[in-house]
Amino acid sequence: MPSRRRRFYRRLRFMIDQQPQSKKISNTDAAKFQDAIVEELEACKRSAFTGPIVLQMDLFSTSKTPPAIYALPKNYLDLLGKPKTDVRGDRQRLLYLDDRQVKALIIRQHWDCTVDCPHICVEAEPYRDFLADIDLVDRVIRNLFDDSRDQFKYSTIE
Numbered sequence: 001m002p003s004r005r006r007r008f009y010r011r012l013r014f015m016i017d018q019q020p021q022s023k024k025i026s027n028t029d030a031a032k033f034q035d036a037i038v039e040e041l042e043a044c045k046r047s048a049f050t051g052p053i054v055l056q057m058d059l060f061s062t063s064k065t066p067p068a069i070y071a072l073p074k075n076y077l078d079l080l081g082k083p084k085t086d087v088r089g090d091r092q093r094l095l096y097l098d099d100r101q102v103k104a105l106i107i108r109q110h111w112d113c114t115v116d117c118p119h120i121c122v123e124a125e126p127y128r129d130f131l132a133d134i135d136l137v138d139r140v141i142r143n144l145f146d147d148s149r150d151q152f153k154y155s156t157i158e
Contacts (some may be wrong), residue, residue: 007132011125012095014040019118020059020109022071025079027086033079033120034087037094048093049101052127055080056106062118069109077102080122095124103127 016036021029041047057076080095096102104127139145 007129022067054104054130058121
């Protein structure tokens, strides 16, 4: 399925070795987080998303008293938008232009797992790709494929 493959390669993934933190994050930790995002964006030669996106974050903590899950998303939404002054590079925006572009936000906390070091995994993709993947799953579940030829084609049920 070439279109599925294209959607897969449009998805951005980041892994930042850092303890998940709320709004009380230090300026140096915030800058390190943003530097890691900038470094990956530059390596992929990607600019900020301009349209609606889906954002998924997995937070892995080794702290005995991790921050509450409700205190984390807004901090990272802010950090993924506009870079702080001490972030390297000359980007005006990081992952997106405005956090209103985030149409679906998935946050998963992993506090009870045994991880060697704390980290944050961020995945972003265009909202249209997310909807196309949901449509594909629906077609597979409902078996809406015509397999009479070598290639599968979408068929409608009447």
